[in-house]
Amino acid sequence: xxxxxxxxxxxxxxxxxxxxxxxxxxxxxxxxxxxxxxxxxxxxxxxxxxxxxxxxxxxxxxxxxxxxxxxxxxx
Numbered sequence: 190x191x192x193x194x195x196x197x198x199x200x201x202x203x204x205x206x207x208x209x210x211x212x213x214x215x216x217x218x219x220x221x222x223x224x225x226x227x228x229x230x231x232x233x234x235x236x237x238x239x240x241x242x243x244x245x246x247x248x249x250x251x252x253x254x255x256x257x258x259x260x261x262x263x264x
Contacts, residue, residue: 190237206241214263224260235259 190202210223225243227234235245238259248258 202237203240206237210241210261220263222260222262224258226255226258228256 190206192202213220213223225238227238243259243261245257245259
């Protein structure tokens with residue numbers, strides 16, 4: 190998700206991503222979690238994911254190595 194600088198800092202990305210996550214959980218009963226792999230130096234993305242309820246957690250063993258792993262579970 191990218192916003193023009195003039196649109197940043199107004200909660201648009203947080204509202205949009207939060208809505209998308211809630212919509213996924215409401216319409217996809219088999220989806221137990223959503224996740225992303227932000228780069229550690231991408232502080233803005235990591236802050237956004239935190240505001241949307243994702244938390245940095247241990248990477249699942251079945252995923253290939255990556256920079257980080259953030260997840261939000263349905264429950």
